[in-house]
Amino acid sequence: MAEITRSAVARVGVDLSKRVFQVHAVDRGGRVLVAKPMSPERFFVWCAELPAGCLVAMEACGGAHHVARRLRLLGLDARLIAGHFVTPYRMAGRSGKNDANDAAAICEAAGRPHMRFVPVKTAAQQGQLAVHRLREGFKEERTALINRIRGLLTEFGLVFPQSPEALRKVLAEVIEDGANELPGVARLALQRAHLHWIDIDLQMAWCDERIASHVRSDDRAKAAATLQGIGPVTASALVASVGDFSQFDNARQFGAWLGLVPSQNSTGGKACLGRITKRGDDYLRTLLIQGAKSAVMSAGKRTDRISLWLVQLKERVGWQKAVVALANKNARILWAVLTRGVAFNPDHIPEPPAARCCLRPQPAA
Structure with a gap:
C-alpha cells in the first residue's frame, strides 16, 4: 500500500525546520495521500522512492537551498517559494498557522500555474555569499563598537569629530594621556576596545580580499564592475545572488525583482505610481543605491551620456530620486550586459524600436 501511495504522489509540500519536516503530499486530483511529520533522515529516504520528476516544494528559508540540491540529485523537481506567496493559500488564515497548515499551503501554492519560484542557489554561490554576510556583520559590529567608544569617552568630557578616522588617530594618544581624568580601569577597557577595532578591520580586509579575488576570477563579476556606481562588492554580490541572469525575461523584470520600480495603486485606467516597492534582497538594493550615490555626486566631472543625464535629472527631480533612478538603470544595464554578452558603454x-505596422480596415468606397 505504501508503494502504491508513493507512486501516485504528484506534488509534495514540505514545511522545513531544524529537526522535523512536515510533509503534505497529494495526487494529480488533489487528494491528500500523506500528511505527517518526518525527521530529515526519514524524509530523504521517503523521497528516494517518489516517482522521478515529482514536484517537491518548500519555502525559501535557512537550509532550503541545501535540501533542494539534495532532492534534485534524487531526480525530483525541487522548487522554492517565497514565504509571502504561500500565506494566501493557508486555509486557516493567519490565526491558524502551524506546521501542518503551512505544508498544505506550500503544496497548494506550488500547484498554481503562474506561481513564481525562487531559483535554487549552488553551493559555490552560497559560499561566496557567506563572505558578504560575514563582512556585513563585521561592519555592523564595527559601527556599534565605535559608538560605544565615543559614549565612554564622552562620560569623561572627551568629545571628538564624527569621522571614524578622526577618532582612530587620537584614540591611542587619549588612552596614554595622563592629563585627562580617565581612571585606570577605563583606560584598560578602552585599550581592549581599540584592539577589538583593529581586529575587526583585519577581518574586513580579509573579506574584501576574497571579494576582490572573486571579481578577478569571474568574467560576469568583472563585467558588472565596469558600470558606473557598481564596485567590486556590488558586482560580486549580484553575480553570487542571481546566478543565471537569463531567468528574467527582460531588464525591467530584473529591476522589479530588486524592488527598484515604483509601486502601483492604479484603477479605472488611471495610473498612480508611488515609491519603489523595496521587494527582494535588501542587501543588493542597498549596495546599488549606495553605489549610485557615489556616481551621482561625481557625475558633473564626467562628459558621457549617462553622467550628463544624471546632472539634468538631479536638477529636475532632486538628488534622492536621481540616485534611485541610476540604481534602477544600472540594474537594467547589468541585465543587458550579462545576458547579451556585450561590453558596457556609457555613451x-x-x-x-521598430515602427509597428497597424493594419486598419479601409473605409468602404
Missing part, C-alpha cells in the same frame, strides 16, 4: 545610444 551607448539605444536603437529606436
Whole structure:
C-alpha cells in the first residue's frame, strides 16, 4: 500500500525546520495521500522512492537551498517559494498557522500555474555569499563598537569629530594621556576596545580580499564592475545572488525583482505610481543605491551620456530620486550586459524600436 501511495504522489509540500519536516503530499486530483511529520533522515529516504520528476516544494528559508540540491540529485523537481506567496493559500488564515497548515499551503501554492519560484542557489554561490554576510556583520559590529567608544569617552568630557578616522588617530594618544581624568580601569577597557577595532578591520580586509579575488576570477563579476556606481562588492554580490541572469525575461523584470520600480495603486485606467516597492534582497538594493550615490555626486566631472543625464535629472527631480533612478538603470544595464554578452558603454545610444505596422480596415468606397 505504501508503494502504491508513493507512486501516485504528484506534488509534495514540505514545511522545513531544524529537526522535523512536515510533509503534505497529494495526487494529480488533489487528494491528500500523506500528511505527517518526518525527521530529515526519514524524509530523504521517503523521497528516494517518489516517482522521478515529482514536484517537491518548500519555502525559501535557512537550509532550503541545501535540501533542494539534495532532492534534485534524487531526480525530483525541487522548487522554492517565497514565504509571502504561500500565506494566501493557508486555509486557516493567519490565526491558524502551524506546521501542518503551512505544508498544505506550500503544496497548494506550488500547484498554481503562474506561481513564481525562487531559483535554487549552488553551493559555490552560497559560499561566496557567506563572505558578504560575514563582512556585513563585521561592519555592523564595527559601527556599534565605535559608538560605544565615543559614549565612554564622552562620560569623561572627551568629545571628538564624527569621522571614524578622526577618532582612530587620537584614540591611542587619549588612552596614554595622563592629563585627562580617565581612571585606570577605563583606560584598560578602552585599550581592549581599540584592539577589538583593529581586529575587526583585519577581518574586513580579509573579506574584501576574497571579494576582490572573486571579481578577478569571474568574467560576469568583472563585467558588472565596469558600470558606473557598481564596485567590486556590488558586482560580486549580484553575480553570487542571481546566478543565471537569463531567468528574467527582460531588464525591467530584473529591476522589479530588486524592488527598484515604483509601486502601483492604479484603477479605472488611471495610473498612480508611488515609491519603489523595496521587494527582494535588501542587501543588493542597498549596495546599488549606495553605489549610485557615489556616481551621482561625481557625475558633473564626467562628459558621457549617462553622467550628463544624471546632472539634468538631479536638477529636475532632486538628488534622492536621481540616485534611485541610476540604481534602477544600472540594474537594467547589468541585465543587458550579462545576458547579451556585450561590453558596457556609457555613451551607448539605444536603437529606436521598430515602427509597428497597424493594419486598419479601409473605409468602404
